[in-house]
Amino acid sequence: MAKLYFRFGVMGSSKTANALMVRYNYAEKEKNAILLKPKLDSRDGEKIIKSRIGIESNCIFIEDFLKDVEDDKTILHHCSCIIIDEAQFMKTKQAETFAYIVDYYNIPVICYGLKTDFKGELFEGSRRLIELCDVIEEIPTVCWCGCKAKFNARISEGKVLRDGEQVQLGGNESYVGLCRKHYMEGVLSEENRNNR
Numbered sequence: 001m002a003k004l005y006f007r008f009g010v011m012g013s014s015k016t017a018n019a020l021m022v023r024y025n026y027a028e029k030e031k032n033a034i035l036l037k038p039k040l041d042s043r044d045g046e047k048i049i050k051s052r053i054g055i056e057s058n059c060i061f062i063e064d065f066l067k068d069v070e071d072d073k074t075i076l077h078h079c080s081c082i083i084i085d086e087a088q089f090m091k092t093k094q095a096e097t098f099a100y101i102v103d104y105y106n107i108p109v110i111c112y113g114l115k116t117d118f119k120g121e122l123f124e125g126s127r128r129l130i131e132l133c134d135v136i137e138e139i140p141t142v143c144w145c146g147c148k149a150k151f152n153a154r155i156s157e158g159k160v161l162r163d164g165e166q167v168q169l170g171g172n173e174s175y176v177g178l179c180r181k182h183y184m185e186g187v188l189s190e191e192n193r194n195n196r
């Protein structure tokens with residue numbers, strides 16, 4: 001039976017590189033893995049998923065894909081796997097639709113995303129994925145102190161920001177992964193502190 005996966009990690013944990021590698025592995029075996037992302041995330045321009053390490057790939061917006069599937073379910077017959085990047089930005093209903101696709105079409109759906117926002121609270125999509133998924137896996141990375149990074153701090157002028165909208169798209173310069181202690185204290189690495 002296919003499964004619904006949620007692979008989460010903080011900013012800078014190579015989630016996107018992982019997603020692109022899984023896609024590559026499917027392609028190498030001549031299998032069709034569909035790469036999706038939410039429309040909201042236009043950080044890397046239109047319909048491109050790009051990793052920090054330089055690899056990138058074309059993708060389809062989740063919204064467009066689900067609309068196409070609604071119009072023609074046979075699309076799913078040619079699909080070996082669905083890979084979703086930035087899955088934290090999914091709506092509850094979208095996460096539920098992907099769970100349905102796993103169960104009724106036996107297609108694995110692998111979601112990559114952040115678990116919590118810069119306030120340390122669950123994103124809508126992440127919450128529903130945690131509730132629904134068969135497999136939850138953490139992609140680990142470390143805080144500047146060497147402990148496991150679990151929180152996404154939004155930073156500006158060498159300081160940790162506590163207020164603002166949940167979604168404010170930015171690259172690596174706006175966010176940094178911290179351990180709980182340093183997230184709570186708001187203590188950044190010397191490099192981040194000096195980066196004003």
Ligand SMILES: [Zn+2]
Pocket residue numbers: 143144145146147178179180181182
């Ligand atoms: Zn730390």
